[in-house]
Amino acid sequence: MPHSSFNPYETAQKQFDNIADKLDLDAPTRNLLRDSMREFNFAIPVKMDDGSTKIFRGFRVQHNDARGPFNGGIRFHPQETIDTVRAQAMWMTWKCAVVDLPLGGGKGGVICDPHDLTTGEQERLCRGWVRQISKNIGPLSDIPAPDVMTNAQHMLWMLDEYETIQGNKYPGFITGKPVGMGGSLGRKEATGYGVVFTLREALKELGIRCEDTTASFQGFGNVAQYAIDLYHQLGGKTVCVSCWDQNDQVAYSYTRKDGIDLAELQGITSRFGCIDRAKATELGYQLQPGDAWIEQPVDILVPSALENQVNADTVQSIKPSVKILAEGANGPTSPQADKFLKKMGVFVIPDFIANAGGVICSYFEQVQCNINYFWERDEVLGKLDQKMTSAFIAVSELAKKKKLSTRDAAYVIAISRVAQACKDRSWI
DSSP states (O other), X not given: XXXXXXXXXXXXXXXXXXXXXXXTOOHHHHHHHHSOXXXXXXXXXXXXXXXXXXXXXXXXXXXXXXXXXXXXXXXXXXTOOHHHHHHHHHHHHHHHHHTTOXXXXXXXXXXXXXXXXXXXXXXXXXXXXXXXXXXXOBTTTEEEEEOTTOOHHHHHHHHHHHHHHHTSOOGGXXXXXXXXXXXXXTHHHHHHHHHHHHHHXXXXXXXXXXXXXXXXXXXXXXXXXXXXXXHHHTTOEEEEEEEEXXXXXXXXXXXXXXXXXXXXXXXTBOTTSOBOHHHHHHTTOEEEEGGGGGGSOOSEEEEOSOSSOBXXXXXXXXXXXXXXXXXXXXXXXXXXXXXHHHHHTOEEEOHHHHTTHHHHHHHHHHHHHHHTOOOOHHHHHHHHHHHHHHHHHHHHHHHHHHTOOHHHHHHHHHHHHHHHHHHHTTOO
């Protein structure tokens, strides 16, 4: 979990300031892009199953829409904060820009633990979130999507509530919906597969065969599971995964030197990505502390959980064997850890390229909803591969040309595009 002293928004702003200096951005541009355009903070009253009423706190942050409508997920998490949502919204702006989507960055959240809510309570919470923000979001202005601990069912409840309020059908209002109800084939695989598309290109650049590599993953939710799936299809071997244990309220790592069996672990995992600890031990997995994923003597590390997981403390546990860090999560690496990784010679695939598969496929879903024509899975994943690969190559070439880190190169491309759009609109 994130350290209590860690402020993701401060990190996001420092990252922006660093690139703003490199680009020599003027003061108005800095002031516009450094902060959110709009922020919403609201109460959501929910009638609980026992008849009581509980008040939840919800957020929506709209960072910048110079390149197109705001777009970004909705998180359900007990440690959600407004600064986390602000940071995620800013990172989403850069993510959409670096992969050249006509979208801006937004993010939403609710302070809650869905593990503790019944299905009916979750539905009422979803509908309540939409009621509080419905005047400020929509298919032409701000398109939500699933994120941490939200899923296709949550999105469908939100869509239904929005359409009820508006009195019409707006399938493009929200993405990540169930297939057959306006959802896109390939959407559930998109983020995890996208991570591995960029990993594949990084391995090519380094002259390493995927079949000769091992990896360790933090997290075992949707992103990690599909990333592991494609990574195994390419010949790689995963020796460790970690996940949150909802009973003990701590994280554990599960290791197997000869490689994990993905289907086997999925069979003992809850819909929230929590592995059954007792059953995993019976199956021969070694149980270790949650941070053990980063200590594995592997070639590839893939943080796919929350922000600030590779920080000044944990980065020193990374073994010399590690060649690539592929950021499946948003903001998993602190600036101090970045400097350490650079000294170690670790190739970093920055988050807003590595995990951009989700927002790319959200864009594809929106396009399909708007034209009322849906593509086959292979077409969706083929278009995703093309987008991800093009973005990676552009970043890699700029990094080599300007002698920048991959993260700085990605930021330079993204921030330049957004700044130019603001100038073209005569906002600044």
